[in-house]
Amino acid sequence: MVKKYANFLQFVLFFIFLSVLPSQMYAQCAGIDASKVICDIELPVNTSISLFDLLGGSPTPGGTWKDDNNSRGLNTATGVLNGQLIRRGGTYKYTYTVLGVGGCTDNTSTVTLTIGAYPGVPAPFATVCSSANTFNLFTAFNSTVMGPHSNGSWTNSSGGSVDAVIPITGLQGSFDFTYTVPPVLPCDTAPLSVTVTVTIFRAPEPGTATDLELCGDTDLGSYTDLDLHTLLAGEDMGGEWNGAGLTSLTDHNVNLQEVFDDLGPGEYIYTYTVRSFPNTRICPDQTVPITITLEKRLDFTGAQIVVSSDICEDKIPTATYSATITQGPEAIPDGEYKVTFNVSGPNGGSTTVTANFVNGIISFPVDAAYFRQVGLYTIRVTNIAATTGKQTCVNIIDNLFDELNIYPLPHLDGAVMTTFPTCQNKDSVVQISNAAQLANGNYNIVYNITGDNFATGQTANINSFGGSFNFRIPGTLNVNSGVSNITIIKITNNVTGCTNVANIQGNLVINPLPNAATVRVAINDVCLNDPVSVSVSGLGNLTDATLSYTLSDSNSSTLQTAVLTVLNGNATFIIPAGLLLNIGSTTILATNLKNNSTNCDSNLSNVSDGFSINSIPLAPIAENQIFCKVDRATVTNLFPRGPQYKWYTSATSTTALAGTYVLKSEDLYVRETSLSNCTSAPTMISVIVNDTPAPVLNPGGADFCGLANPTIADLSRVTNVPSTVAWYDAENNGNLLASSRLLVHKAKYYGFDLSTVTDCISDTNLEVTVSLIDCDVSQYAFFIPDGFSPNGDNINDTFRIPDIEFLYPDYTLEIFNRYGNVMFKGNVNKPNWDGRNSESAGFGDGIAPNGVYFYIINFNKDNRKAQQGRLYLNR
CATH class of the missing domain: 2.60.40 (Immunoglobulin-like)
Structure with missing residues (x-):
């Protein structure tokens, strides 16, 4: 039992181990954050830094890297960093990320690198030619080692700040520049600096060339000893020259006249070479070319141009035009030329065309757009130049032009016919106006007459000007009084031969002759040179008439005419004075009367009257008369005097001057009137009204010193008339002041001058306010x-x-x-x-x-x- 329990316990512990141990192992699958300080970034080992190897813990391989600061140099797949590609010292972060690992709770780690400042290593030699114009100081670093960080600044030997790219144009010699980068802790405690030496070699300067273009026939008089250096600017002297007409490498004076005479026209290139300075290979030799173009002038004097051809208006839409120029006495070389011509006229302008001279003849089209309407066009050639040349010569073109006519059709559209009434059996004039489309010129017209008179197919030759012309209908076609209808049916230009139909109509009034059987004339007696008025009666119902007459007896004349304004059968007119120069009896005989309203006239018989022209008195005897202006003399002071004498301002004036007229310097005229009320011729006299000018005070003349006790005599001495001036204490009715009288400060004095020539005192005066404070202390x-x-x-x-x-x-x-x-x-x-x-x-x-x-x-x-x-x- 105990053994089974022990086995069970071992199984449980094994299960826990399997469950717990992998979770702890993979919780930080990207490893542990790490940091590193690299103060000697210039070492070769820093071109390949494995960031993965810097991570702590047990990072899982195969992840990806990110450059958090975009510092450059990182391979994001391998995590290998080239630290020397980072352009400035400082702190940089790189993130490592692992994806797809089960149980991983922290899949990113960061590596922090601190890069120390690095100012770079100067190159052993930094040389440049000044022709480069600028120099980048960063090229003065040793290219076999790591370049400097880019976050530094440049200063010159004086400590002044400069850009990395410096201008070097015109500089020569060695110059020191210091590059300083800021410190990065803990590597650096102070800025790091290095000094580079830049040696600038001055480039040989051949100068800036100015090409020369000349006409060999006209421009070379001042180029017989041309110093080629005058065509350069800013060149080094002592270089070598090559080109036509030069005798050696040091010869830089050329006779362009001889070059042109010997070698003819063409482009001549002269080169100037400046060698680089000895013992250097930095700057190459420099050569500048100068191109001198010498051209030959062409003479088109005597050349002729023919432009074809004249047309009439109706041919404008289909007409084409061309011009042909034939050379004059001087042969023109075959080849391509630019011909510039201008065309006058409503659509005129200037055009340049290109064509070929072949055997002295060149032909080219002329744009029909210039000739879109009626008119006289002048095609004038202003320039002809070979297309291959520089056109430095002004080719001689002597009045090379031709004229082209586009004749209008003789249009009478819109014209107005105006007829002038005539009398029976007399010619009549028909006027045509507003024929705006009819050019000036000579034409034949065909017209018909219908109405009270009848005739067809009649012709007349007319001259039109400004859209107007007249033609005459013979009196033999105006037999009957009444109204005739005139119709123009055709018109032909006698110069161009162009014909056009027409339909211009008008009515012609033919008036009867006037009846003047009751006309009478009467004239009263007059004085010689007075207007002679003639009374005309018996004019019936006339309102505007012209009477023809002659004079006989004491005054005779050729046939004269007088225009009469008739009212109730009566009128008056004045016989011209030039016809009545003699006294005595004169007879007027009226011979013809014309009704101005109809222009019809009748001869008169036995219409006359007699009258007398009386003599006028002789011109009065009178002399010139002199007065003073201050006296205010009038006409009543003049001689001769009497009621029969009248004074006038002009010989032709009829208005006599009043007796109160104040006289002035002028010419006046006196007449005498006889008992027969005839007035004499005028007698002219000159009235002279003398006026003495007011005295004039000298500059500063009113200023005195009171301590000198100045007097009226002192005041007189400072005028322009010291001996004749008189002083008063008032402008009008003042008291005459003695010359010994003392002057008073700020008092006013009034000076008058008496002329010793005219004995007239001045009409105006000089007013002076005296000052007595002008004293010299x-x-x-x-x-x-x-x-x-x-x-x-x-x-x-x-x-x-x-x-x-x-x-x-x-x-x-x-x-x-x-x-x-x-x-x-x-x-x-x-x-x-x-x-x-x-x-x-x-x-x-x-x-x-x-x-x-x-x-x-x-x-x-x-x-x-x-x-x-x-x-x-x-x-």
Whole structure:
């Protein structure tokens, strides 16, 4: 029994072992977290770090790894880390994960690595050519060992911060740069630094070339000794030259005229080579080419262009056009050319086409789009250049053009016919307008007449301008009065030969001849040169007429006409004065009357009248007359005088001047009227109204010094007329002032000038306000009294500084008692202190007691300093 129990106990314990032991074994199937510090990451062993081997416990193989910090270098399948691929020092975590293990409660573990800072190892040599323009300082490290961490910073030899890529253009020599990475505890306690030395070799500089393109026929006069160095910029001198026309490697002056003359046009390449500096292989030799293009100018003088061909408007949709240029006296080489031409006209423009000259002839199409409507087009060639050239030469093209006409059909669509009424048996004019589509030119038209007159197939030659033209219907077709219908049925352009149908109609009115049997004329007697009015009567129902007439006897004339405005059968008109130059009897004879409304006229017989033309008085005798403006003379002051004399402002004026008209300098005219009421010719006189200018004051002339006692005579001397000026104390009705009279400060004086030539006093005056404070302090003595006695005896009763108002007009004065109280404030407007307090309170009646007082004077002129002093008051 005991044995069976013991066996049972052993079975139970074995079962517990089987159940419990595997659970503990697989609870941490990914192993135990681990950490490691690697301070010498640059060692080769650190290129293959097994993270799995670093885990504690018994990790299950076959799991996956994760780079928690994306540090690079980890093989996530094998867990092998290349620590030298991590670009900076610091702490990095890597997680190991095992999946699919039963009973595993913790399937991840973390390995923490601390990587020490590493600044790298400088290369033994770091050289570069300055032509590289920039240099990456990281290339100055030894490439056979681990590169430096990337989280450092660069400084130059002066300690200044620089980028890893530095500019090196133009630099030469050796330069030190220090690379510093931050410390990583516990490996480093301070930043780690290394210094690299970069040696920069200056590249040979051949310079920047400027190509040259010249026309050999026109441009080479200033290139007979071209220094090729002028086509380079920034080159090292002392290089070698090669090219046409050079005599040696050091020759850099070329005669392009000789090159062109000897070798002809073409592209000539000149090379400049600068060798690298001796004993170095860092920088290669540098060569720069210069291309000089010399071209030959072509002369198209005498060339001709023909553009075909002229058409009429109806051919526009199907027409094509081409141009042919034939060379002039100078032969043009065969080959491809660009021809540039412009086309004028409504759709004009410029085009460049490419075509071939063959045996001196080139043909090319001209786009029909230029010729989409009627008009005259000019096709002008502006340039012809070979396509293979640089076009440096301006080829000679002398007025190379042709013209192309697209003629319009002679359209009369929309035209308006206007007829002008005529008289029986007289020609009539028909006007056509608004023929907007009809070009200017000469045409033949065919028309029919129907209505009160009849004729068909009649022709007329017309000249159209601006869409308008006239044609005449002979009087033989206007036999009957009434209305004729005119219809134009066809029109032909006599220049282009283009014909078009038409249907333009209008009515022509043919008026009867007027009846003028009752016409009479009458004229009254007149004065010579007066208008002669003719009264015409018996005009019946006419409203607008023209009368033809002649004059005979004392005045005769050729046939004259007068347009009459007729009212109730009567009208008047004026005979032109040029026909009536003689006195005596004259006869008018009316010969023809025309009705202006119908333009029909009738001859008159025995329609006449006689009249007399009376003489006019002789022009009055008068002389020029002179006045002074200040006298205000009027027309009544003129000679001759009398009711028969009238004065005028012009020879043709008919309005006489009033007697109150104030005279001025001008020409006036006087006439005399006879008893027969005839007025003489005018006599001109010149009225001269003299005015003496007001005196003019010299600059600064109103400024005096009162201490000099200036007088009116002094004021006269500062004018432009010192000897003739007179001064008054008022502008009007003032008193004449004596020359010895003293001037008064700020007083106004009025100066008038009396001309010694015209004896006229000036009509205007010079107003002067005098100032007496313009004093030169250095010319006058100046003192300040030391006391005064205000006792009412009128002797020295006030304290006053003599003449200060003239010398220092802007002065201020302050007087203090011995306690510093202000007793008085004075200036030019308040100059006298009467010994009373006028400024400080508390002095009773204000009477200052006897004693010493103090003053301060501010002169406020010439930068003179203020003056202090004392004075004694003694009553």
